[in-house]
Amino acid sequence: MIKVLHISSECYPAAKAGGMGDVVGALPKYLPAHNVEASVIIPMYRTKWIVNADLRRIYIGDMKLGTEDIDFTIYEYKNRDIKYPFYFVDIPGKFDRADIYLDTDGHGYKDEPERNVCFQRAVCQWVTYSNHHFDILHCHDHMTGLIPFMIQRCFEFESISTLPCFFTIHNGQYRGLFEWDRVGPLLPEYNTEHSGLLDWDNKINSLATAIKCAWAVNTVSPTYMEEIVRDSDTLTPLYNSVREKLHGIINGVDNDQWNPAYDNFLNTNLVKEDWVSFKRDNKEELCEKYGLKKELPLIGFIGRFAHQKGADLLKYAIEQCLNSGLQFSTMILGTGDKEIESDLIQLRDTYTENVAIEVDYNEKLARLIYAATDFLIMPSRFEPCGLNQLFAMRYGSVPVVTAVGGLCDTVPDVRSDGNGILIPYARVDDIVTGISRSVDLYKDTKRYIKLRDKVTAMDFSWNNSAKQYVELYQKFLNQ
Numbered sequence: 006m007i008k009v010l011h012i013s014s015e016c017y018p019a020a021k022a023g024g025m026g027d028v029v030g031a032l033p034k035y036l037p038a039h040n041v042e043a044s045v046i047i048p049m050y051r052t053k054w055i056v057n058a059d060l061r062r063i064y065i066g067d068m069k070l071g072t073e074d075i076d077f078t079i080y081e082y083k084n085r086d087i088k089y090p091f092y093f094v095d096i097p098g099k100f101d102r103a104d105i106y107l108d109t110d111g112h113g114y115k116d117e118p119e120r121n122v123c124f125q126r127a128v129c130q131w132v133t134y135s136n137h138h139f140d141i142l143h144c145h146d147h148m149t150g151l152i153p154f155m156i157q158r159c160f161e162f163e164s165i166s167t168l169p170c171f172f173t174i175h176n177g178q179y180r181g182l183f184e185w186d187r188v189g190p191l192l193p194e195y196n197t198e199h200s201g202l203l204d205w206d207n208k209i210n211s212l213a214t215a216i217k218c219a220w221a222v223n224t225v226s227p228t229y230m231e232e233i234v235r236d237s238d239t240l241t242p243l244y245n246s247v248r249e250k251l252h253g254i255i256n257g258v259d260n261d262q263w264n265p266a267y268d269n270f271l272n273t274n275l276v277k278e279d280w281v282s283f284k285r286d287n288k289e290e291l292c293e294k295y296g297l298k299k300e301l302p303l304i305g306f307i308g309r310f311a312h313q314k315g316a317d318l319l320k321y322a323i324e325q326c327l328n329s330g331l332q333f334s335t336m337i338l339g340t341g342d343k344e345i346e347s348d349l350i351q352l353r354d355t356y357t358e359n360v361a362i363e364v365d366y367n368e369k370l371a372r373l374i375y376a377a378t379d380f381l382i383m384p385s386r387f388e389p390c391g392l393n394q395l396f397a398m399r400y401g402s403v404p405v406v407t408a409v410g411g412l413c414d415t416v417p418d419v420r421s422d423g424n425g426i427l428i429p430y431a432r433v434d435d436i437v438t439g440i441s442r443s444v445d446l447y448k449d450t451k452r453y454i455k456l457r458d459k460v461t462a463m464d465f466s467w468n469n470s471a472k473q474y475v476e477l478y479q480k481f482l483n484q
Contacts, residue, residue, distance in 0.1 A: 006042040007478055008138060009033075009171075012128055012152060013145040015105060016047045016091070017262075019054045022105050023309075024256070024392045025145055025175040028225070031259035033089040035471035041478060042089075044139070046131075048100040048124050049080065049093035059083045060093065066130050070123055071190045075099075077127045079135070094127045096120075118183045121148060121211070122191045129155050129193075133162050141478055143171045144219070147181030150211030151192070153218035154202055159193035169481040172219035174212070176389050177233050177240070178313070181211025206239055216243055220250070220481055223474075225390035226411030227253030232387065254474060255414055256390040257467035263399050270372035280401050280461060281454075283376065291377035295361035297334040302447035304333055304440065305378035305402065307371050307393055310341030310349070315384030315407065315431040320348040322384075322436035327356055333444050336374055337362040375400035379453075380443045386431040388412050398424065398460040403446075403453075405439045407431050415465065419446070424460045 015021050017030030033043030049055060064079035075096065082091040095101070099120045108114050129152060132139060144152050153170035156162045188209050205213035216222055224230040230253035234244045244251065265275040265283060273286040292299040310316040316339065323335055337349055337360070346364055353360045363370060375381070381397035382405040390411030394404040404425040406412040417423025426446070428439040447453050 006037070006040050007140050007475075007482065009036070009041055009043045009141045009143050009478060010132065010139040011043060011045045011143045011145065012125075012149045013045065013047050014124075014148040015145075016045050019058070019091070019093075020047060020050050020052050020105050023175075024225075024390065027259070027392055028173075028175065028256055029145055031257065031262065031467055032471060032474070034259065034261070035257075035467040036475065037089075038468070039472055039475040041475055043143075044090040044092065046079075046092040046094065046128055048120075049095040050105055051101050051103050052105075055093065063092075064131050064135050066127060066134070068123070068126055068130065070119060070126075073119075075123060077123075079127075079131050094124055094131075096123055096127060099123050118188050119191065121181065121183075122151065122188060125149060125152050125155060126193060128152065129159075129162050129165075132156075132168075133165050139168070141169045141171060141481060143173065144215060145173050146175050147179055147211040147215070150181055150213075150215035151203075151209075152215075153220075154199075154214050155193060157218055158195045158199045158202065160195065161193045169220045169484075170215075170218065171477065171481070172215040172222045174222065174224045174233070174389070177212065177224070177229075177237060178387075180213070180240075181209075182206075183209040183211070185209060205243070213240060213243055216240075216247055220484075221252060221477055222247065222250055223252040223254050223477070225254065225256045226414045227255065228414050229253065229387075229389040229410035232410060252473075252477065254470050255411055256392060256395070257470045258392070258395045258399055258465045260399075260466045263396055265376060265400050268372055268376075270369045271376055273376070280457065284379075284401050284457075287373060287376035288378070291336060291373055292334070295336065296358070297336070297361055298358065301359075302333045302380065302444050303378045304335050304380045304382055304405070304443060305374045305397075306335070306337045306339065306382050307374055308339050308383070310339050310345040312342075313386055313388075314339075315386055315436070316341065316345050317348070318384055318431060318433050318436055319382075320345075320352045321433045322440065323352060323360065324355075325433065325437050326440045327359055331441060331444055333359070333440065333447075335360045336378065338365065338367065338370055338374055340364055340366055372400075375402055378402045379447055380405050380426075382436070382439065382443075383407065383412060384428060384431050384436050384439075385409055385412065391415070394425070395465045398463060398465065401457050401461050403443070403456055403460060405443055407435075419456060424456070424463060 013029040015026035060080040388410040416425035418427035
């Protein structure tokens with residue numbers, strides 16, 4: 006079997022902040038069916054899951070990080086509930102923290118550059134000197150973007166310099182920019198004539214480095230790949246220069262984790278494909294809990310209160326719809342920007358019978374929202390892939406999405422025989438139109454149920470996407 010090591014800063018269920026955690030936690034489970042043995046390695050945070058995990062030590066290493074002496078330990082997860090080898094890098098003083106990215110003040114850790122380089126060097130050292138053999142390294146996002154350069158150009162890792170590196174971009178907006186005078190001295194020794202591989206816009210740019218050095222680069226949807234090639238501000242020329250090694254592979258859903266028939270987060274599960282009862286009972290539970298009217302169409306929003314997600318537009322669009330006399334209910338779940346949060350709470354306080362909000366990251370409530378809602382709205386300004394629309398369809402909620410990235414790849418408009426409602430742009434007027442169309446569709450019961458039956462029958466599992474990754478892996482090995 007081809008042996009692939011996935012290197013990431015997140016992996017569900019151990020540590021997750023966004024969609025990348027879901028992807029890294031699910032994709033390796035689907036690769037063995039295609040003759041690939043996948044493993045995962047992440048930093049050893051002190052999340053609740055990791056603290057309670059049964060681990061065994063398999064490697065001890067050390068490094069000189071600038072003037073600092075660093076000792077680290079690699080642990081392996083011992084239980085069989087994770088279906089692939091799962092490893093953790095314990096670096097005392099760097100990652101022994103409860104949150105993945107944010108300090109107690111809500112901002113990123115001030116020693117992020119040191120943490121970032123330290124983790125990547127530790128993984129490279131382990132791969133070089135341990136008895137664990139891998140055929141391919143699969144790196145995820147800028148937090149692992151220096152690894153392709155390190156193994157190809159740093160003297161310490163010369164013995165694995167020909168090891169193929171694959172790089173996945175989950176969100177190209179985050180690039181891992183570091184000042185040369187701060188991070189340069191932290192890197193393992195290399196021939197300085199190769200410094201240009203690290204540099205973009207006069208800084209060490211982890212994302213740009215990976216794009217230059219990786220054997221292949223993929224984004225998590227075909228349309229997002231085209232979008233970043235077309236416009237990524239200063240990185241646009243770089244993307245265009247490596248166009249031949251860019252690929253778009255849509256994300257999938259882990260059907261084991263996301264199964265309405267066996268979801269332990271739900272009080273009412275799907276029985277014998279009875280979607281009418283499943284949706285009705287979950288909708289009644291949610292509406293009773295939040296004082297919403299169950300007879301009205303229920304539109305959900307789950308996500309970060311952030312500009313990217315279009316959350317700042319929701320208040321004005323929903324307000325305009327309700328003021329026009331449109332009858333519907335909305336359930337909002339998320340955290341993030343305090344100004345957006347305040348606007349949405351104000352919306353709830355103004356329209357108490359139609360709007361409910363929970364400012365929280367709550368997996369149990371999220372599952373109930375997917376199961377209870379008639380529609381899920383995602384007014385994103387950009388969306389590399391999006392998973393919420395896939396989860397929504399898995400639970401019988403019709404997606405209402407903007408025509409960007411993976412959203413338009415997975416949700417063609419119902420007017421074109423698609424499976425949802427497509428909003429042209431992330432603008433208030435377009436969102437208003439999307440909500441209005443949703444309400445009209447809901448009123449046409451026969452047509453709505455036909456659409457719901459269609460989305461619940463669709464297969465967005467990882468099987469097809471995993472096969473595409475394997476085809477690229479095999480291409481590497483043939484080279």
